[in-house]
Amino acid sequence: MPSWFAAGVYQGTLGGQPITLQLKRPAENNDEVGAYFYQSRQIDLTLHGSRRGKALILAEEVWSGPEKGLQTSGCLALTRVGDSLTGTWKSPAGKRLAVSLKPLKLAAVPLKLLDTAQVRKLRAEQPLDFLKLNTAWPKRADAEGSVEEPLTGIVYPRVAGASAALAGALQDRQLAAAQSALECQAQLGDSAGKGDGFTLEAQVTRLTPKLVSLHESAAYYCGGAHPDNFDEGVILSRVSGQSVKVTALWPGLSGAKQLALYLAAYPSDGGDPECSSLIQSSAEPSSSDPQFAAWLTPKGLSVVPTFLPHVAAACAETVTLGYGQLRPLAEEKGRYFSDLYPR
Template identity: 40%
Template sequence: MARPALLLAALLGAGSAAAQDQAACGGTPGAPAWAKSAAYRGTLGTLPIALQLTPGRFESRYFYERRSLDISLEEFRSGEQLILQEAVRLERGGDSVVTGCFTLMPAGTGLKGTWQAPGGPAAQPVTLSPLNALTLPLKAPNSPGLQRLRRDDPLAFLKFNRAWVRTASSVREPLSGLSYPRVANASGPLNAALQDRLLENAVSALDCRSLLPQDLQADPAAGYELRAALTLQKTRLISLREDVYYECGGAHPDNFSLGLILDRATGREVSPAVIWPKLTAARMQTLYLTGVRRQVEADCLDVLTQSPLEFTVNLKPAGLNLTPTSLPHVAAACAETVVVPYAALRADANAAGPYFADLYAR
């Protein structure tokens, strides 16, 4: 599972912001030749940490395992020494402040050195060993997304590979606090698909909280909020909608919606085109604009008719739900959801398809 695009640009920006005070830790920008992309786990003083080194990509980071919030690192070098400079924002509106300097050298297959706050007390010893996430036992239920995280982002896997809290109707990921619906009598593949949706949101939630200034990281009103709901359950199909609201320390909060249609047996996504092959993008836009005229003011209607729209879709008992996803942030309030009754789409449907009977009487 790749780090979500929603937060990747912000993470890159946070990394480059650390360059504001290149003299804080000393050295010359860039890593020594021996430094390669790798994940490590070890101790800083007596505290367990995990560290991802990604030279030249502004993605190096580490976290204290007791907190699990990433701290961005920027690479410098002094001779053969690797210097990793950490910087954080202490309060909203403030600039990044350099809060620590790693000085590291190879030691066998790992790294050894020190960490010290600029102008602070004595340096703390740092010992790091390679982190091979593929050798760690699974503590969360196995799923394709968890395995991708294990392979592609060992630090995130280390955080989220833990027992999750299950009830009859939901699953809660304890580190992020996010919950996701459960489906009664779900197949194994469907349970895995739902877990992976929660996992992707949980990774985003912790990335978001890591980007907040420190005075907001403990504020429950800041960060990342997920509202996920089952909107339809049928014999062959289920559908869900995710609404996410996030404030990650940028200029303003933001939000997005995601609709999902899943095959109940396989857990795989079902494209609306599989159910309604004749439902073209142009027809979808026409149906949307016809329905939305009764829901929005004239100024929003002007925005909605200016250019082709992109939609996220989910199913409800009343019909196909269309929600625009392509509006600029300033017009996001115009993104009303329109419900297109299934009867209006019957002529577009594949009557011989596996999902027809879930939505239409023969």
């Protein structure tokens, strides 16, 4: 890299079109030095850096599908003038466009989202995503008072009368999903087809005086051999917005116990017995890591395995463990007992 090279975020124009560009120090044995996006498109183009004299040379790459792979779609040659960057962009066919960039002070960008630790971390560590997502998110006219992130279309429910901490936690979960959608778009590049990308369906499944629970179902195809999907269970404190573990509700519901109860109730429709064997062999009952996505419903705790290999994903059936069935595993003096078993 040229001696003047420094990490930072810049905004300006390329051929008269507004762009935002980030430079960062490359990792060892890696020449990736940042990315940029056009305001009109808002999809990152990866930049690989080198030096030619005092000029910084940035080759932009875009994924063009499995047949063509990564393609160099342009090359920027930039020099520093004061604190600004100027130069040209050149297409593979030889077309040249002027580039003019000035540094952006991220700390001075007003927050349009709730001020949470995750938003501040996003601004510091992934400024391009921050600048795309730090916008006004409109409310939708639905029963759950959902909010839509306008760039990715990710929708997430809200809770009426939520504490500031809970409102921030719900926003953060939506923010993480929107980041996943942006990353997926960048990976697809020019190869995106109809139905490709990242989608999320989220709904509130249970509200108690102290808890809110949600179920998230994500589906995505970001390139590669097959599309994929996953489920997430969310249980949050309505006061602190912090995640509440299943074992805080039922101390006796260890991973091994979840597996035993799940297998006893599976399959609910008398399905393929091979799935039961596969689930049992794929599980790690001794592990302290969660083996199931779990969320509260009016009938009980719904669980679905998260440890199955992709080829066995069809075996991941949701099973609901009833509150009565789980009561012996709870503690009557526990913080949330009265929420789950009101008198």
